[in-house]
Amino acid sequence: MNHVDTIAAPGSGISTNPPTATPEECAQLAADVEAYCQEIRPLEEIAYLEHEPNPAIAELAKKYNMLGMSMPKKYGGRAVDSLTYARALIRINREGTGVRTFFSGHTSIGQYPILKYGTEEQKDRYLPASCRGECTLAFGLTEPDAGSNPLEGTCTWRREGDKFILNGVKYLISNGSIADAVLVFAFPEGSTGSERRMSAFIVDTAGDTFEAEALHAKPGMYTSDTAMFEMTEHPISGDNMLGEEGNGFRIAMHTLVSGRLSVASGCLGTIEDCLEECLRYAREREQHGKPIGKHQLVQQHIARIEMMRSTADALIERAAIAKDKSDAAPGDKEELARADFAIAEAKYWASNAAWEAVDRAVQIFGGRGWSELYRPFRHLQDVRVCRIYEGTDEIMQLKIASSLLGKEFAAFG
Ligand SMILES: Cc1cc2nc3c(=O)[nH]c(=O)nc-3n(C[C@H](O)[C@H](O)[C@H](O)COP(=O)(O)OP(=O)(O)OC[C@H]3O[C@@H](n4cnc5c(N)ncnc54)[C@H](O)[C@@H]3O)c2cc1C
Numbered sequence: 001m002n003h004v005d006t007i008a009a010p011g012s013g014i015s016t017n018p019p020t021a022t023p024e025e026c027a028q029l030a031a032d033v034e035a036y037c038q039e040i041r042p043l044e045e046i047a048y049l050e051h052e053p054n055p056a057i058a059e060l061a062k063k064y065n066m067l068g069m070s071m072p073k074k075y076g077g078r079a080v081d082s083l084t085y086a087r088a089l090i091r092i093n094r095e096g097t098g099v100r101t102f103f104s105g106h107t108s109i110g111q112y113p114i115l116k117y118g119t120e121e122q123k124d125r126y127l128p129a130s131c132r133g134e135c136t137l138a139f140g141l142t143e144p145d146a147g148s149n150p151l152e153g154t155c156t157w158r159r160e161g162d163k164f165i166l167n168g169v170k171y172l173i174s175n176g177s178i179a180d181a182v183l184v185f186a187f188p189e190g191s192t193g194s195e196r197r198m199s200a201f202i203v204d205t206a207g208d209t210f211e212a213e214a215l216h217a218k219p220g221m222y223t224s225d226t227a228m229f230e231m232t233e234h235p236i237s238g239d240n241m242l243g244e245e246g247n248g249f250r251i252a253m254h255t256l257v258s259g260r261l262s263v264a265s266g267c268l269g270t271i272e273d274c275l276e277e278c279l280r281y282a283r284e285r286e287q288h289g290k291p292i293g294k295h296q297l298v299q300q301h302i303a304r305i306e307m308m309r310s311t312a313d314a315l316i317e318r319a320a321i322a323k324d325k326s327d328a329a330p331g332d333k334e335e336l337a338r339a340d341f342a343i344a345e346a347k348y349w350a351s352n353a354a355w356e357a358v359d360r361a362v363q364i365f366g367g368r369g370w371s372e373l374y375r376p377f378r379h380l381q382d383v384r385v386c387r388i389y390e391g392t393d394e395i396m397q398l399k400i401a402s403s404l405l406g407k408e409f410a411a412f413g
Contacts, residue, residue: 020072020073020079021073021078021079021080021081021084025078025079025080026080026081026084029066029069029078029080029084029088030084030087030088030091032064032065032066033064033066033088033091033092034091035064036060036061036063036064036066036092037091037092037094037095039056039060040054040056040057040060040095040099041095043056044056044057044095044096044099044223047222047223048096048098048222048223048372048378049372049373051216051222052222052223053214053222053223053224053225054098054099054223054224057098057099057102057223057224058102058133058136058178059133061102061103061133062132062133065078066078066088066103067106067107067130067131067132067133068107068111068127068130068131069084069085069088069103069107070082070085070107070108070111070112071107071111071115071127071130071131072115075115075123075124075127075128075131076127076128076131076132077111077127077131081320081324082261082320082321082323082324082327083317083320083321083324085107085320086261086262086264086265086316086317086320087265089103089104089262089265089266089269090265090266090268090269090272090316091269092266092269093265093266093267093268093269093270093273094269094270094272094273096221096223096224096378096379096382097220097221097266097270097379097382097383097385097386098220098221098222098223098224098382099223099224100262100265100266100269101174101221101224101266102174102175102224102225103262104174104259104262104263104266104390105137105138105139105173105174105175105179106130106136106137106138106175107137107262108258108259108261108262109139109183109255109256109258109259109262109390110130110136110137110138110139110175110179110183111126111127111130111131111137112255112258112259113139113183113200113242113251113254113255113258114126114127114137114183114202114242115127116251116254116255116330117200117242117243117247117251118202118242118243119239121239122202122239122240122242126181126202130181134180135180135181136175136178136179136180136181137175137179137180137181137182137183138173138174138175138176138178138179138181138182138183139173139174139182139183139255139259140170140173140176140182140183140184140185140203140229141153141170141183141185141252141256142170142171142172142173143155143168143169143170143171144169144171144228147172148391148392148394148395149412150185150198150249150252151198151249153168153185153186153187153198154168154187155167155168155169155170155184155185155186155187155231156168156186156187156188156189156190157186157187157188157189157199157201158188158189158190159238160235161238162237162238163235163236163237163238164201164235164236164237164238164240164241165233165234165235166184166186166201166203166231166234166236167189167231167232167233167234168186168230168231169228169229169230169231170182170184170228170229171228172215172226172228172389173226173227173228173229174224174225174226174389175224175225175227176212176214176225176226176227176228176229177212177213177214177225177227177229178225178227179205179212180204180205180206181202181203181204181205182202182203182205182229183200183201183202183203183242183255184200184201184202184203184231185198185199185200185201185248185249185251185252186198186199186201186248187199197245197246197248197249198246198248198249198252199241199242199243199245199246199247199248200241200242200243200247200248200251200252201236201240201241201242202236202240202242203231203234203236203240204236204237204240205229207234207235209231209232209233209234209235210229210230210231210234211229211230211232212227212228212229212230213227213228213229214226214227215227215228219381219384220378220380220381220382220383220384220385221381221382221385254336256390256391257323257326257336257339257340257343258323259390260343260344260346260347260390260391260396261316261319261320261323261343261346261347263347263350263351263386263389263390264312264315264316264319264343264346264347264349264350264351265316265350266386267312267347267350267351267353267354267383267386268309268312268313268316268350268354270354270357270358270379270382270383271305271308271309271312271350271353271354271357272309273375273379274305274357274358274360274361274375274376274379275302275305275306275309275357275361277361277365277374277375277376278301278302278305278360278361278364278365278376279293279302281364281365282298282302282364285366292364298364301360301361301363301364302360302364304356304357304360305356305357305360305361308353308354308356308357309353309357311349311353312346312349312350312353312354315342315345315346315349315350316346316350318342318346319339319342319343319345319346322335322338322339322341322342322343323339323342323343325338325339326338326339337403340399340403341399341400341403344391344396344399344400344403345396345400347386347390347391347396348393348396348397348400350386351383351386351387351393352387352393354379354383354386355383355384355386355387358376358379358380358383359380361376361379361380362376362377362380364376365377398410398411398412
């Protein structure tokens with residue numbers, strides 16, 4: 001483990017903060033995560049069954065000091081390496097994909113780009129407050145008409161005195177209606193052609209020029225926030241551009257590499273929880289005079305769930321190590337490409353593996369499987385979105401194939 005905390009020039013876009021947590025501190029985080037999960041389980045279950053948001057997701061995260069797991073200690077984080085953070089998300093996601101998505105939105109795609117691209121002043125303003133639970137973060141890239149291709153976005157910015165003014169709508173944003181600050185990607189107002197380059201901003205959400213609305217028409221993840229928001233002549237500080245002007249697309253893509261690892265990890269949590277539930281149920285439930293676990297076709301389902309678990313686990317471990325190597329080598333395009341590839345494979349595989357695992361778990365539970373009262377069906381409702389958000393199955397496959405074929409085979413420009 002690296003014990004050196006190096007920070008490059010502020011705003012250079014190449015700062016890095018190697019993990020500094022000791023093995024004991026990593027073990028303490030795992031213990032805190034376990035305590036969090038045990039405390040949240042009954043609260044989450046009630047909120048889920050009532051299809052209501054669960055404020056305890058954030059409140060207990062604050063109590064257990066889990067709001068900056070991978071952030072450097074100097075900003076109040078716990079500075080764990082990517083594998084330890086992934087293991088935390090795996091455990092958290094056993095309590096529900098919605099619970100884990102809160103952490104992904106706040107840390108993996110909220111704090112991470114500020115840490116990587118922020119000026120020292122931006123980091124000082126947002127990272128300690130977000131680690132203390134005083135500033136919830138979100139990542140706003142998607143728009144109603146720009147999902148897989150963010151370059152088709154229409155959100156705009158312009159400079160006015162010492163402020164930036166933002167306009168436009170962001171759609172399907174995790175933590176979007178509870179965030180105090182959102183990373184927003186926008187184009188210069190009135191720009192065309194080569195001037196039309198996306199920039200990134202840290203947008204404080206206070207004020208009536210920023211209107212957010214939680215989206216409720218979703219078939220799962222009831223307890224966590226998915227929202228849309230509209231900015232109408234929304235003024236933000238002139239210091240709040242993140243990274244260099246025109247560098248927003250690169251920042252967004254780099255951030256999604258971090259986010260996808262969190263999604264892959266979450267999916268493994270889903271699989272682990274389904275496996276544990278199925279092993280218990282298959283031992284207890286009797287039909288035809290014996291535990292259903294003695295029926296070979298039920299064993300086949302269990303074997304497949306276990307294969308989904310072990311293969312996803314191996315890919316996530318490889319991906320987490322690749323991410324740490326890339327983070328430790330800022331500016332090294334090859335390391336970043338290796339991490340991007342490994343994480344795309346892990347995300348694509350783990351999300352599909354989880355989809356297979358939840359389906360088989362529901363089958364093992366029979367009629368009880370088709371009920372929100374049991375964990376497998378709740379996981380089934382939640383986990384489907386993991387094949388869509390932070391890059392769809394199709395985009396992951398294009399990324400994997402074109403990485404192998406070479407740039408000239410990229411399916412889109
Ligand atoms: C619950 C939830 C939470 C989310 N959280 C966030 C968040 O925090 N921040 C954020 O910015 N976004 C978030 N999103 C948005 C998510 O990332 C997008 O939904 C996703 O990227 C897909 O975009 P889209 O929905 O516009 O689909 P589209 O891009 O319209 O895609 C529709 C279909 O076409 C396929 N497709 C598109 N282009 C190609 C291509 N070139 N080749 C092959 N197939 C293609 C897609 O794979 C998909 O199957 C969230 C979404 C959900 C549902």
